[in-house]
Amino acid sequence: xxxxxxxxxxxxxxxxxxxxxxxxxxxxxxxxxxxxxxxxxxxxxxxxxxxxxxxxxxxxxxxxxxxxxxxxxxxxxxxxxxxxxxxxxxxxxxxxxxxxxxxxxxxxxxxxxxxxxxxxxxxxxxxxxxxxxxxxxxxxxxxxxxxxxxxxxxxxxxxxxxxxxxxxxx
Amino acid sequence: xxxxxxxxxxxxxxxxxxxxxxxxxxxxxxxxxxxxxxxxxxxxxxxxxxxxxxxxxxxxxxxxxxxxxxxxxxxxxxxxxxxxxxxxxxxxxxxxxxxxxxxxxxxxxxxxxxxxxxxxxxxxxxxxxxxxxxxxxxxxxxxxxxxxxxxxxxxxxxxxxxxxxxxxxx
Numbered sequence: 001x002x003x004x005x006x007x008x009x010x011x012x013x014x015x016x017x018x019x020x021x022x023x024x025x026x027x028x029x030x031x032x033x034x035x036x037x038x039x040x041x042x043x044x045x046x047x048x049x050x051x052x053x054x055x056x057x058x059x060x061x062x063x064x065x066x067x068x069x070x071x072x073x074x075x076x077x078x079x080x081x082x083x084x085x086x087x088x089x090x091x092x093x094x095x096x097x098x099x100x101x102x103x104x105x106x107x108x109x110x111x112x113x114x115x116x117x118x119x120x121x122x123x124x125x126x127x128x129x130x131x132x133x134x135x136x137x138x139x140x141x142x143x144x145x146x147x148x149x150x151x152x153x154x155x156x157x158x159x160x161x162x163x164x165x166x167x168x169x170x
Numbered sequence: 171x172x173x174x175x176x177x178x179x180x181x182x183x184x185x186x187x188x189x190x191x192x193x194x195x196x197x198x199x200x201x202x203x204x205x206x207x208x209x210x211x212x213x214x215x216x217x218x219x220x221x222x223x224x225x226x227x228x229x230x231x232x233x234x235x236x237x238x239x240x241x242x243x244x245x246x247x248x249x250x251x252x253x254x255x256x257x258x259x260x261x262x263x264x265x266x267x268x269x270x271x272x273x274x275x276x277x278x279x280x281x282x283x284x285x286x287x288x289x290x291x292x293x294x295x296x297x298x299x300x301x302x303x304x305x306x307x308x309x310x311x312x313x314x315x316x317x318x319x320x321x322x323x324x325x326x327x328x329x330x331x332x333x334x335x336x337x338x339x340x
Contacts, residue, residue: 052255055260057269070270079253080274083224086249090225102248109274
């Protein structure tokens with residue numbers, strides 16, 4: 001990652017809480033609201049470095065073999081794309097104090113290759129915000145996240161869950 | 171990651187193809203067969219390094235704040251755990267030539283914190299192996315992967331899909 005994370009902007013200001021994202025609570029995540037953040041530039045050196053460590057398949061670590069392969073060139077490990085997505089989410093969307101944990105992700109899809117030089121951004125849509133029945137100080141927020149490249153191809157999509165503290169828990 | 175990946179061993183040798191894993195093809199992935207690989211030691215320095223880059227939340231990057239937080243100490247980013255899982259999968263389970271792509275993952279769950287000093291291994295069960303209808307040279311392999319720590323707690327589970335070339339495509 002080049003670390004070039006541009007400040008996020010919000011697509012749907014009417015639905016967005018005016019609260020700074022780091023101070024948000026469960027109550028600020030309104031189903032139907034949508035946001036866009038990014039971008040991050042994907043460098044060839046970072047693709048190689050991540051994949052040598054975590055996903056040393058030829059398509060991710062060997063530019064020559066990748067050129068002859070089915071993608072016609074080096075592509076990022078899907079876990080690298082997910083990690084870059086996470087950086088945008090942590091920097092822009094999740095609260096600093098109130099983000100308690102993530103139980104998991106449903107329907108993660110890698111739908112388009114991520115190549116050196118791509119510029120990635122994310123679109124986040126709040127799908128559901130459900131107060132916990134057993135723990136009144138928190139709730140579960142479900143989102144749909146699309147990771148887009150500079151041509152607006154969806155390269156990855158996922159439905160993560162996040163447990164967020166309620167403001168009333170303060 | 172300390173890079174200490176021990177050679178994998180196979181739990182269910184009766185079901186395992188005798189083919190070296192790097193030369194495996196679609197036909198070698200038999201539904202019902204199970205394998206275990208690892209382990210990888212999780213170091214505090216690697217937890218901090220990964221999270222500073224990709225997931226800079228206090229529970230992953232700030233040992234002091236993490237100690238006061240709900241997990242009582244630093245825990246690894248879930249994306250880091252996933253990336254370590256991927257390393258064990260690439261080193262031991264996926265074929266070198268015949269691994270074509272992964273369309274995605276279903277039902278990813280982070281069920282237990284991963285802490286500095288943990289030793290992780292994976293259990294892979296082949297759930298389904300379905301020949302492609304449209305492309306006779308390949309098939310889809312669905313697996314259930316459990317990531318276990320030294321106490322055999324499941325820290326993460328997931329159901330990835332992998333597109334694998336058929337031997338007959340040679």
